[in-house]
Amino acid sequence: MFYFDPLYMLFVGPALLLALWAQSKVSSAYETYARVRAANGLTGAEVARQMLRQAGIDDVRVEPIGGRLTDHYDPRSKVVRLSEGVFYGSTVAAQGIAAHEVGHAIQHATGYVWLGLRNAIIPVTQFGSQLAFPLFFLGLIMQLDPLVNLGILLFSLAVLFQVITLPVEFNASGRALATLAGGGYLRGEEMRGARAVLQAAALTYVAAMVMAVMQLLYLLALRGRRD
Template sequence: MFPFFFDPTMMLLIPALLLAMWAQMRVKSVFARYSNVGSRHGTTAASVARALLDRFGLRDVPVNRVSGNLTDHYDPRDRTLSLSDTVYGSSSIAAIGVAAHEVGHAIQDKLDYSPLRIRNAIVPVVGIGSSMAFPLFFIGILFRGQMLMDLGILLFLGVILFHVVTLPVEFDASSRALRVLADTGMLSSDEITGAGAVLRAASWTYVAATVMAFAQLIRLLFLRGMFGSRD
């Protein structure tokens, strides 16, 4: 029998790991490329975000600056939009695309977009599942407790659901971003192409995370079959 700290099922994760590595390199590369291309209007990403929010009646949503690189996000809990240091004051096509994407999330929130509501609702469950699923499962292996293994898998299904629901949320926010940038004329058609490239590259990180989650689930099911039937 192989040692507990390694098992052949870990090989199932390799394709997902490679995809995740490629996605991270891709988004950094494309973002860096279009970060060096300024928009013709010269408007900063923060100003674009403010103008778009106001356009959609979201004047009460503040645009904050947060430290870090690509830490941009919209928080539906307190309805705040935060842009990272590399985006906030930049007038590059990449920065404006990212800012508009976050505005897309704010618009989803205002319109009560169903996938976003589902994702927000399951966040507490996902937090528990992501921290407890693997410990419970492997404790179940150690003590031959099928119930603990099944509970670990059940909790991890919540993580799977979170990733699956995240995909339409992110894709829709990017689509909204590109539409409003084009409709408002804040970016020209060729600039929209660059912003779209940035957002498509970013979307691959969510796809990779979902693939990794499913690979982990398959691994757990394999291990459940291997250890769950032992005498």
């Protein structure tokens, strides 16, 4: 029901526009550099495996996964999963994205604090994000302040997750770009392309964080308006 509240659009509307713009930037950068073949001829999977070996990590697998831009590192299974366009592609975009996901695997192997903290709160934030709005609005309807406050607390954990995600993602991209350049994988215009893809992807995490913060502010404004 809050989607039709003018107050909601006042808080969340700008964040939604930012999210749409960030998504368009990712799609544009990916489409551009997914058509640029890297001079080294390596696929994303080959780059990922080489980078893992260079980092001394021998217990992480690299596997393909369906979908577009579904790439991720699974710390529980120790698997770098690359979308088929990245796994099999020999493009600048494929190598940049593969290197980014290996960056997460290296974070995991080296005990990167922010990654460990993010992984630790994932179960709580998943649970909290599902219940936060129902509890909050049920509390408003029934005029039960404890439910309202619990909803806000649970959603605050989801906001915390988005905030913690930023250093994790920026650090993984930094590691990726440093390795791609230092290891001689990409040079010159190729490096600029990989950087453009990863910077565009980083914008989506910034947008998600802004969206979460604005939604939290909206909940606090609703509680204040009721008071």
